[in-house]
Amino acid sequence: MHSTKIYxxxxxxxSLHHTLLKSKVSI
Incomplete structure (x- = not known):
């Protein structure tokens, strides 16, 4: 269960990092 939380x-x-990269590319 602990490993699931880490995952x-x-x-x-x-996904947050990917979203930030997308917004950087858009700008």
Missing amino acids: LFINNFL
Whole structure:
């Protein structure tokens, strides 16, 4: 269960990072 939380945290971080990259490209 603990590893699942870590996985979700990493996944959330990556999607946030991806969104930031997209917005940078848009600007």
